[in-house]
Amino acid sequence: MLKIENLKASVEGQEILRGLSLEVKAGEVHAIMGPNGSGKSTLAQVLAGREDYEIDAGSVTYDGEDLLELAPEERAQKGVFLAFQYPVEIPGVSNTYFLKAALNSIRKARGEQELDAMEFLKLVREKVKVVDLDESLMKRPVNDGFSGGEKKRNEIFHMAVLEPRLAILDETDSGLDIDALKTVAAGVNSLRTDGRAFLVITHYQRLLEYIVPDVVHVMVDGRIVQSGGKELALELESKGYGWLESKAGAA
């Protein structure tokens, strides 16, 4: 589904991704771990189409199509979703209506019938259970005055409604207490299907106890330096990133 080859990206002349390769198949959950500043969030933003980054080399193919050629909204319309590390507050725009506008622009782009208010409300009622989100947050402006945990759950809720094929979770666990973490993980797990892939970016192993990955990658200095099964996450937990950082330095 997603194939990244030798991807190099920079911002303001500073190289952040330095030849990253990765392949994700439908139905798989891949975790990307790594120390701060290793380029994890940059990878997430580049995949979603943030225009601040300069692509210097390499390619990203999504369902056989050149992903890098597409505008952010086109990627979303084709099923790419990024759950933000820092979701943006939009005062004055209701969470429900924003999401309806988003879903309908995606459906329209796909040539599907747009949902009317009643159909959408039914969908929301169903999906809101996935993340145990207070229904009052649906009427409030997007993320406006939400707590950190509510913002993260709202991201998963958006994901549940938009039903992406490739979901990228950028440090969705950061700032969550254990109960909120479990709720978020349960929401993600309920969305795992054969046709859907996840890229779970995290600094800590903790989230991966609840969202069990098929593959764990370690990113250091803009490259993937080690890949393995879920046990790699546990190894990192006990040994830290130091041994891989020196490995990256040697390479």
Next chain:
Amino acid sequence: MSVPVDTQISDSPALGPLLEEMQTLGEQGSTGPLLSLRQHAGEAFRRLGFPTTRLEEWRFTDVSRVANTRFLPDPRPPELAAERLAPFLYAGCRNVVLLNGRVVSELSDLDISDAPGLTVRSLAEALEEPAVAERIGSLLPPDQHPFVALNTALFRDGVYLEVEAGARLEEPLHLVFLGETPDGQATVSYPRNLFVLGERSECTVIETYASLDDGESLTCPVTEVLAGASSVCKHFKVQKESLAANHLASFQVRLDRATNFSSHAITHGGALVRNDVGALLDGEGAVCTLNGLYVVAGEQQVDNHMRVEHKKPHTYSHELFKGILDGNAKTVFNGRIYVHREAQKTDAKQSNRNLLLSDQAIAHSNPQLEIFADDVRCTHGSTTGHLEEEAVFYLRSRGIDEAAATSLLTYAFASEFVDLVEVEALRRDLQNFLFSRLTGGDIVRQAV
């Protein structure tokens, strides 16, 4: 204070007809104290002349296009077909309609016998009472400000509102000031309004300024509000005149003890608009809110010059002005807060935020604090910038295209003000304007 008069400006095409009219009005119009006030104002205007950008107060407001246009007053009696008025009305209001500064009686709800304690009259008629005439200019003397002088010398009519002590005006009073340029003649009007609000009275007043055609015009309104102790007044001003209109307005309110006065000014019409707004907090516990939203594009200029004067202790003022600028638009926010020595425990907040949608638009923002008391809290903040790129990206990553994302975030910026507009019909009118202005308006309409 000696004020330099630019000779070029005083020879301006605008001046001849003005001086002529002052002469005529002086000969046939007023009597008694009003006559001497008008004469005094006329002299003041001759002395002050049209302001030039060399004056500090007018540094960013170039009125030369006004000074260089031969504006004439509308000679016709004030008459208007009801269907031409309809688009400007809000449901659930009492209306007073003025055409080029004169009350159109047939379209105005002047007979308000069902509302005890309330007087709504044509100012020209009300001035026959000395008690009313004496109050004209009591807050805005004509010798300080050239356009107050001009208005005082030349106004023909306006609205007199009196709410008796303890009386409550249930429906908002909507003052609809319409401009029309007969036969394309550049037309000037000087509406003059006086609101006298008794102790513990309550009222909501909306002033709408709009144009019936696209001809060149100058509207030069002056509104004085005497707000009695513990009165509550909610004032709204909507400026949506044509893009050929010039609008130079002065507004002054005096707040007595425990008065609660709020004003929300919406400006999106006009070529050159300037609001000089003053509030005198002249009684302990007075609370004054002055908020504004200006939405401008093209070559429009909108200036808001605020002057909040805390004269007594324990007085509170809050100002929130937000601006959305596109094209080559220019705006000025000048926020002066003056705290007298006696006015301890003053709490004054001021905030001006400007959103630039183009690289050519310019927003000037000048807070000016003059504080002579030592136990006060005064805060001010000013920001001017473009939409945050990250926020636009957030929306686009959810499948919303760039134009719609920009529109949604622009609406979100305005919404802080929109939500404060309590009169529902007015709020909806403002929302509809925003939807029509924003390129992705349909998606915004769905999303709010």
